[in-house]
Amino acid sequence: MKSRVAPQGVAEKSAEKSEDPRRATPVDLRSDTVTKPTPEMRRAMAEAEVGDDVYGEDPTINRLEHLAAEIFSRDAAIFVPSGTMGNQIAIKIHTRPGQEVICEERAHIFNYEMATLAAFSGCIARPIPAADGILSWAEVKKRIRPKTYYISQTGLVALENTHNMAGGTVYPTQVANEICDAAHEAGLPVHLDGARVFNAAAALGKSVAELTRRFDSVMFCLSKGLGAPVGSLLVGSRDFIEQARVYRKALGGGMRQAGILAAAGLIALERMPARLRDDHANARFLADGLAQVQGIRVDAKKVQTNIVVFDIANTGMNSAEFSRRLAESNVLANGIDPQTMRMVTHMDVDRAGCERALAAVRAICGKN
Numbered sequence: 001m002k003s004r005v006a007p008q009g010v011a012e013k014s015a016e017k018s019e020d021p022r023r024a025t026p027v028d029l030r031s032d033t034v035t036k037p038t039p040e041m042r043r044a045m046a047e048a049e050v051g052d053d054v055y056g057e058d059p060t061i062n063r064l065e066h067l068a069a070e071i072f073s074r075d076a077a078i079f080v081p082s083g084t085m086g087n088q089i090a091i092k093i094h095t096r097p098g099q100e101v102i103c104e105e106r107a108h109i110f111n112y113e114m115a116t117l118a119a120f121s122g123c124i125a126r127p128i129p130a131a132d133g134i135l136s137w138a139e140v141k142k143r144i145r146p147k148t149y150y151i152s153q154t155g156l157v158a159l160e161n162t163h164n165m166a167g168g169t170v171y172p173t174q175v176a177n178e179i180c181d182a183a184h185e186a187g188l189p190v191h192l193d194g195a196r197v198f199n200a201a202a203a204l205g206k207s208v209a210e211l212t213r214r215f216d217s218v219m220f221c222l223s224k225g226l227g228a229p230v231g232s233l234l235v236g237s238r239d240f241i242e243q244a245r246v247y248r249k250a251l252g253g254g255m256r257q258a259g260i261l262a263a264a265g266l267i268a269l270e271r272m273p274a275r276l277r278d279d280h281a282n283a284r285f286l287a288d289g290l291a292q293v294q295g296i297r298v299d300a301k302k303v304q305t306n307i308v309v310f311d312i313a314n315t316g317m318n319s320a321e322f323s324r325r326l327a328e329s330n331v332l333a334n335g336i337d338p339q340t341m342r343m344v345t346h347m348d349v350d351r352a353g354c355e356r357a358l359a360a361v362r363a364i365c366g367k368n
């Protein structure tokens with residue numbers, strides 16, 4: 001006898017077929033942090049071998065840390081719960097209280113890490129505006145403080161690659177290398193907020209090791225484009241990572257049997273970099289479509305990775321209203337200021353989802 005109950009998912013699919021966007025599954029472009037673990041990740045998490053990581057006894061975390069160090073051609077790596085914790089541990093190790101951290105003015109470490117560089121490291125940011133978020137040595141050099149005892153001293157230079165708020169922009173390797181080499185000559189360490197450094201590597205067709213070789217430390221996230229549910233890694237010299245273990249514990253980041261998280265992280269690190277180009281192609285597709293919409297300004301050629309930042313000033317809506325009206329069609333996107341929106345592609349949004357997002361944008365912009 002045939003069952004009369006529709007199998008799971010059919011109801012959703014037929015809602016999409018009926019073209020009622022209010023009933024369709026959401027297209028969530030708010031961030032690449034919204035992805036759900038794949039079935040393979042969930043299986044690996046359920047079966048993960050674990051131990052107490054504060055005693056260094058979690059075999060799955062140990063494997064993840066070894067793999068990360070190997071991929072980045074470094075001595076060592078440490079698994080941390082979040083990108084924020086990874087960045088802030090690095091800042092703490094590289095600086096002393098009373099120093100300045102040079103960064104781009106839209107940098108995550110400056111704007112979105114709860115002033116932890118002040119609260120935890122006792123430093124202030126020395127932010128520099130830069131086109132597309134990409135600093136040059138000429139600009140950095142101007143902000144290095146003179147070595148005079150009555151002036152606060154520069155302690156660290158921190159770059160972000162890709163640059164989130166500038167629209168996923170990528171540092172040309174030569175530009176980043178020049179900043180690292182010259183900063184080192186000036187006696188300054190350089191940290192990389194590489195939350196999305198695998199996106200940068202995919203865009204440039206280079207390895208993350210090649211992109212990051214000259215940095216003193218690198219933080220990268222498993223929980224963004226790579227699709228893991230939780231976790232980031234900090235990589236660097238053995239001595240640096242030993243110090244990082246102390247600060248991770250101090251911040252409450254000793255997570256015991258967190259091998260269940262590292263198991264998903266291993267899959268993210270091994271399998272997911274290869275698919276990032278699909279996200280980049282989808283972001284470019286979105287940007288090309290958005291550029292055709294009346295009232296929207298975006299330079300699609302600048303979309304190199306998975307983030308599209310676009311100006312809606314001439315649509316007659318602010319970003320709160322724009323987001324709210326998109327959400328009525330089950331398309332989710334956030335504003336980054338009243339006249340600027342951001343859409344981020346990732347493994348849980350396919351080309352059809354991007355087409356739906358564009359249709360929703362056209363619909364709301366046509367009806368002003």
Ligand SMILES: Cc1ncc(COP(=O)(O)O)c(C=O)c1O
Nearest residue numbers: 082083084085108160164193195
């Ligand atoms: C560039 C950048 N750095 C660091 C972070 C912090 O990562 P987490 O959210 O895991 O703390 C983010 C998060 O969005 C980010 O975009």
